[in-house]
Amino acid sequence: MCEVFISADPESYASRTRSVRLHGVVTSIRLENLYWDVLTEIGERDGMAVVQLIEKLYDELVAARGGVGNFASFLRVSALRYMALQAHDRIPMDNAVPIRSLDARAVLHALPSHWALPPATASGTVVALRRKG
Numbered sequence: 001m002c003e004v005f006i007s008a009d010p011e012s013y014a015s016r017t018r019s020v021r022l023h024g025v026v027t028s029i030r031l032e033n034l035y036w037d038v039l040t041e042i043g044e045r046d047g048m049a050v051v052q053l054i055e056k057l058y059d060e061l062v063a064a065r066g067g068v069g070n071f072a073s074f075l076r077v078s079a080l081r082y083m084a085l086q087a088h089d090r091i092p093m094d095n096a097v098p099i100r101s102l103d104a105r106a107v108l109h110a111l112p113s114h115w116a117l118p119p120a121t122a123s124g125t126v127v128a129l130r131r132k133g
Helices: 002-006 033-045 050-065 071-087 104-108
Strands: 015-022 025-032
Touching: 015 033, 015 050, 025 033, 025 071, 033 050, 033 071, 050 071
Parallel strands: none
Antiparallel strands: 015 025
């Protein structure tokens, strides 16, 4: 079993820091190279450089949740989620298909409960975050 994991190129789990400007504020984000590669692929699918994708994710996260929290962790989860959604045939493996062209409701339909936000109340606010455990 471990051979599947330990045979990874050490360069893939080496960390790299990039500086990005989010609304005029320069910040540094440190991720492993494999995450940077996946984020680059996601951005390229929609004609964006990785920094543009990061800015877009940041803006949409702030708009949806009012805050960011641990943004580097959010980016890691976004990359893993992208790969998991591909593995579950929710996002096409064909990188020529832009993410923006997909029906988000269809992609997200019937995900395992620990992959998604809990249902919203009638007022549209989130009740409470569920944890798998």
